[in-house]
Amino acid sequence: MLVGRLPPAPLWSPPHEPHGQGGTGMHASQDRTPAPERRAIFLSYRRSDSSPWTGRLASDLRRYFGKERVYLDIDSNLPARDYVAELEQALFSSRVVIAVLGPQWLISPGGQGQRRLDDPDDLVRLELETALRHGKALIPVLVGGATMPPGHELPRSIETLSHLQAVKIDDTDWPYDFGLLLETLERHAVVPASEPDTAPPSESTLLAKRRYERRLQASRRRAFDALTGTVELLRYPIIEVRPEAARVSFHARRGGAVSADIVDAEPGYSTVLLKLPSVKTGAVAGFSAMLAPLTNGLSLVATPAYLAWQRRFAVGFFDNVEGVLEGRGVGEDSSLLPGVHAWRSRRREV
Structure with missing residues (x-):
């Protein structure tokens, strides 16, 4: 200009x-x-x-x-x-x-x-x-x-x-x-004002929010279009789409409600912020201690496994957003276990 x-x-x-x-x-x-x-x-x-x-x-x-x-x-x-x-x-x-x-x-x-x-x-x-x-x-x-x-x-x-x-x-x-x-x-650096997360943390709930992010070489508008396209192509149930805030909320298949935001980085770049529900370690430990006589402590295994799934899901989701942004479409659905994804793919081919 x-x-x-x-x-x-x-x-x-x-x-x-x-x-x-x-x-x-x-x-x-x-x-x-x-x-x-x-x-x-x-x-x-x-x-x-x-x-x-x-x-x-x-x-x-x-x-x-x-x-x-x-x-x-x-x-x-x-x-x-x-x-x-x-x-x-x-x-x-x-x-x-x-x-x-x-x-x-x-x-x-x-x-x-x-x-x-x-x-x-x-x-x-x-x-x-x-x-x-x-x-x-x-x-x-x-x-x-x-x-x-x-x-x-x-x-x-x-x-x-x-x-x-x-x-x-x-x-x-x-x-x-x-x-x-x-x-x-x-x-020209005219972007919507960021919306701070004003919800105070609650110690009475077992769920918190974990954040993952990746920077993309795209304007906020283009990145938001790629984000919504990724969610639609992966067939995730959409909860809410807010174009004015560049936010999409949806249900990942194993991860519950997920929110994704596009925020501005340096000129010509945007950042995808992914917020996923995460079980609070301290709360789970206390809860598991009460159930230990009945479960032999196995309930503690769920926490690291779930966090590992979150990391895998976030990386795969970001890769798919980049794929849509570059015109390659989406690849593997990282919300599914690799074996489940391959089985679903074979069923679709048949």
Whole structure:
């Protein structure tokens, strides 16, 4: 994604366009310092051109990243506040600016028969100028059949926009195209906030959670698609799929409920976290001691055997996720004992 930078220029004064008649905008004074990075998304659009598409896009982005991390002027501004100052603050604190371009974005008329873009105080133009001047990642998103405007038809101050790689979102293929936009955002380090495991450990239960992980060379989106594909190809019963959290919960055949999460590692890499229920050693030891007269201590054998199965299952599952990611499909079902897997394979061949 190319990000343009313009030569330093004085920041602009408050615009004259009323809030209800344009897109979004902001003003800045020369002594204002940018706000700390919040890894947020700023949506720039023209209401008369792309309001329905922008509303849908904002809704989908908020389900994925969280409402507070996606800025949309009509519902992010607080009452009784200077909306221009709030827009300015939101743009400076955002990592990425998404410019939503609809079919009338370039030619939308303003006063006296001229295009709005030709007005130096046009709010949408000022947003893009400010984003380019401050080196923000700028992603054009084409909706409603729009095409990228040629550079010679843009004001010189935002001519860089025509050189940027755009993401096209078509109404008939919205989920797939939205996925491509998510991958583009990931390349600019805009990812969902991690969800901490807030459940306190319980000493009254025999089950805990053991975690296994492996790093993959794939974006969070691609890794999540490979994860869900692996679970489906292995025919594990699915408990829950949460795309916004990149999490899948399912039943392994011998291991009970398993949850798998995709989290971001360094740029271009993701990590698969596998959480499996595990018997607490101390609890089992105490329980086994009570049953020892009846079982001759054999119940203790279950713990190391189960942990060994978990390790084998985790390694095999990660290998299968990598296989799906690389287009090789899945191999052995590591939730089954090797002999059982071979027997099942022969039955399928017959």
